Amino acid sequence: MFLDEHKIKVEAGKGGDGCVSFRREKFIAKGGPNGGDGGNGGDVIIRVDKNLNTLNHLAHKKLFKGNNGEPGKGKDMHGRNGEPFIISVPPGTMIFNEDKSQLLADLGADQEEISIAKGGIGGMGNARFVSSTNQVPRLAEIGEPGESKEIVMELKLIAEVGIIGLPSAGKSTLISVISNAKPKIAAYHFTTLAPNLGVVKHRNQTTVVADIPGLIEGASEGRGLGHQFLKHVSRTRLLIHVIDGSLPNPGENYTTIRKELEKFDKKLAKTEEILVINKTDIIPADELKKIEKELKKVSKKKEIFKISAAAHQGLEPLQDIMFAKLAEIEKVDIEIEKPKDLPILTPHLDTERYHIKKIETEGEHQIFHITGKRIEQVAIMTDIKNPQGLERMYHFIAKMGIQKSIERKGATFGDIIMIGEKRIPYRK
Incomplete structure (x- = not known):
């Protein structure tokens, strides 16, 4: 069998959770917070190996996962970062998105590589949440999930x-x-x-x-x-x-x-x-x-x-x-073919930090569905069952202008702010 096209799913590792911990030593009854941050999740990397000629070695596997980051520990100890998962491919392998409508990379040279799925960020430990108004934070972030996507690998042999x-x-x-x-x-x-x-x-x-x-x-x-x-x-x-x-x-x-x-x-x-x-x-x-x-x-x-x-x-x-x-014949090096309409990402120029995607009615109340990369990331990494975690979400909702926006849309007591899968009660 000669395998020259293969569809797979890649999942980068999840970031480790931050730690809630306090310094405990003899003669020190009330030490400060010392919970460490979680480690970052491992990427999924596709790398060229000149010793390969086909994709046959990948034929019986459809899912490739990066390693998760380890959780943070007490004494300000940072969790270990997850090891990346390396997928070896032969020279001439092209990487497409799921429906092959976009070329993501064209890998030619030996050891050339692309990080196809980025690992999640490790959650911050409670030592990072100390402030003048909160000397005893009992809050730590949840590790961010890694990227997950389906891709198609297609091989075009490189021969002169x-x-x-x-x-x-x-x-x-x-x-x-x-x-x-x-x-x-x-x-x-x-x-x-x-x-x-x-x-x-x-x-x-x-x-x-x-x-x-x-x-x-x-x-x-x-x-x-x-x-x-x-x-x-x-x-x-x-x-x-x-x-x-x-x-x-x-x-x-x-x-x-x-x-x-x-x-x-x-x-x-x-x-x-x-x-x-x-x-x-x-x-x-x-x-x-x-x-x-x-x-x-x-x-x-x-x-x-x-x-x-x-x-x-x-x-x-x-x-x-x-x-x-x-x-x-003039020798032309194989260059990475980039899609003509490749978007240029300029997050620093992005004025729309969030978007009210839709407003649903549930009984006598409204549900405001909010989208936006940063606010969704905060919601994923925050435990809203923790009272301090819920207060953190309200802080971001107010700071980013979401609260004022939904109030202009008629938000009242009993309404819900929906960010990802998190339901947050509206409060004035």
Whole structure:
């Protein structure tokens, strides 16, 4: 199995709860608060590992969780931060949101990484709530939950050279004799069911070559195996188009593949190409001349190389031209593709700190649903069952202007302020 697309859920670790604690020592009856803060939750990080070629190692797992932060302790001891969870992926992995409408990252270089889900902030301990009016705070924050989301990982192999052609044209044999790849080779169609990567070393030069499973007519529309793997040649800088010289209609066979490339991606169809006739060791000389003439006509007089991968004939000139072409083509580093409409976050310029989302009626009273990143964060991290925690919520409601806003909407005694899942009674 060759897994090149996988949908997973990532959950970052929860922040540790803050601690309520007071100094207790001999001869010190009433020591001050010394509860420490909770540790931050661990992120979920996606990191490139050059030793991987597929997403197969992730196939049987759908949920990846960061570690939770540890709670704070007495004596002002800070909880340990949660360890991040590392998901290793091969070079060329693209990260999309759940419905693939937005590209979040395109990871190419070894050890390149992205924090895909941020861990929650650890809650503050009661030592942080001391003030001139509250010398004995019995309040600590609850740790913030970590981010949770579903993402899609899609792999596009990173190879400088892609070997393409009809099934059984000899692509796998070619990559096996010019590189360190060891693909399965047999005398039937679709022997290669997944792309093979190989490193070619020639005259002190190296490059990575990909053998793409055989393409057939209609591959761009999903026929055969081609549609699944055509995307893997989209990153290549050079194509080696292998024609089976022992088959009839070589010109038509060549045109079939060219049409499929153009239908799939017009940019891919413009990629530099080396045209190769394979299996020349079993073709008579006069027949070979006819094949070459036919291919010259349909390929617009491209230079044609004659080889026999199985007999190891003509490989040196082919590798020479391959590296010469690569040297000519300007090398473009893989850059992270950012969505065109990527929003620029400017929280310091955001004047709307909260929003009255809706007002519902419950019996004789109203429920005011309040949204806003900061006020929701405070609500999540505050225990309103604790009287001091409830007072803290009222402080933020007044300080942020929420109280005045709902009073202008007609708030009265008995109404409810709903922030997230927290129901807070309105008070004047």
